[in-house]
Amino acid sequence: MTSNLISRPPAREFLPFTLQDVRRAIPAHCFQPKAWRSLSYFFLDIGIIALLYWVAAQIDSAWFFPIFWFMQGTMFWALFVVGHDCGHGSFSRYRWLNNLIGHLSHTPILVPYHGWRISHRTHHANTGNIETDESWYPVTEGYYNGMPWYERFARFHLILVVYPLYLFRRSPGKQGSHFLPDSPLFKPHEKWGVITSTVCCALMLAFLIGLGFYQGFGFVFNYYFMPYLFFVMWLDVVTFLHHTEADIPWYRGKDWYFLKGALSTIDRDYGIFNPIHHDIGTHVAHHIFLGIPHYYLREATEAIKPVLGEYYHESKEPIFKSLWRSYRSCYFVPDKGSKVYYQSPQR
Template sequence: MQSNTVLKQATITASSTPKEELPFTLQDLKAAIPAYCFEPSVWKSLSYFFLDIGIIAGFYAIAYKLDSWLFFPIFWVLQGTMFWALFVVGHDCGHGSFSKIKWLNNLIGHLSHTPILVPFHGWRISHRTHHANTGSLETDESWYPVSQTKYKQMRWYEKLFRYNLPLLAYPLYLFKRSPNREGSHFLPNSPLFRPSEKWDIVTSSVLWVLMVAFLGGLTFQFGWLFLVKYYLVPYVVFVMWLDLVTFLHHTEPDIPWYRGDDWYFLKGALSTIDRDYGFINPIHHDIGTHVAHHIFLNMPHYHLKTATEALKPVLGEYYRCSNEPIWKSFMRSYWACHFVKDQGSPVYYESPKHPRSN
């Protein structure tokens, strides 16, 4: 169980998952949620997509009209945040929670992800692996901890991006994946993908290359400064948002990680935490409401808050949430979450300067 000190520091409303089996089943949790929460509305989902696209277009129009270095820093933050919001729409498409129409999910997914240089199908499939294996030290896909021995063996540049520059790690992950994993999100023969998914990967990779070519054409026509002002800096802000939020979804000193037979889906799915991003919550489509999403990944984002309230009484102490400022959560995890012990299950994050006493 968490100590009182940790509770006071983190304002987290749950204890570490006990070793005994969970006192509820997946069916118990589903029964507690109103049935409509599992039903996506095509028109409601599309409205979020078109709203994000409209806001992005509006910001571009204002920035181009003003063409002022006084406005550009504001524009970069606003537009990068909207790129992140658009990514979350594509995220719903990847889960099939945008609609029940596969071709529409694929279409909107590509329209949401390709402009921000995300290979939709490649990301969709690796993210599927993450959801199917959350909390497993052997098979989770993103932001999983390395063992203490692996940490000591990591090369300086691996530690640089993983521990010193974590908010810039995403583009590298697309090409190289994470420690102890091999493959690329762009190649159909990557271990990430099944042979039957070959043409999905080819499609998304070709569209990604065409987007890069389009950006190259803009640079040739208008110059590097144009690209930097209107695309590259907002893209970096988007990457920082993506890495920040996904890092904080699963990186917390008191979130358990499991080995071997000690892991199963529902126990692993609870190895995440809800976080409050304040006024950003509706802008990035409540993606911080993450516990319910990991248990039922096919639930549209606009039903997650309702589902969470329904789940809380059933989950009890197994529900984790944090209401502390995001910057404070990030800094604590940044310093304290580097590796886990080589043996045992469950295990928890620690660092050379913050060893965990058992």
């Protein structure tokens, strides 16, 4: 006997709360950036960077340089986070000020402000969506099995230094450059913003090359390249850990919607580095409401925890333990289905 029942896809799963429920829990002042306060963090970072350069020049010793590289690279990362707020419009209410400080924060560390800002906007609008997310999204098992060795090596084993490659080539399965205005990342009206940021980075690179000829490339290596490398490592570690965890779900198609995707991230505790890098590890509230300035994220997080309940994710374990565990276990997701989780190949 033939059944007349038609196979139906599972019903779309909705969260037991809405975006409006979450917003109502947060004090209103958390959504109000203060330009003077945001600028104070920018000038504090610039001041510490200048002080570290002065100290390194005074000591000028091989034993101190590794300490300097790590400290200055950490401050480069802090400066990036200031530009990150500018890109989201949470630095101030003035677009011209956001763009100015964004370029002043990102150009010295060779990040194309507008190019990055636009792709990062795409990431926030599609977080947790396997098909449309922009950065640190999982590949499918079928794609993983077909990856050439060099792409697999870069994606899964160079996670600490892959960011510059992402700026030039984007993530697996996507095309385009953050430096070129005709990249599929950008819309036609965004052309001149992208060009402006690319020119700024080109001028910074020319300055570094000129400095190398004038002072020697060993000077550039010690005072810029190695701090820059530590900055890249910070950026890759933090962004990787924001979105790479074995028990964080990913969605496909109609089963995804913004709030569900925004909750597919996790808060991390970086200990003494939390205030240094402007609480960027407080990431769940940021993904839900990207207009909240970094200095209100902790307050906003405490306010939304009772609303989110079990849907709120955080980790207090040591960062390098989390990094090693995710590196070992998070490779791909199943080819089909929704609300899927990271898997690893059999070893």
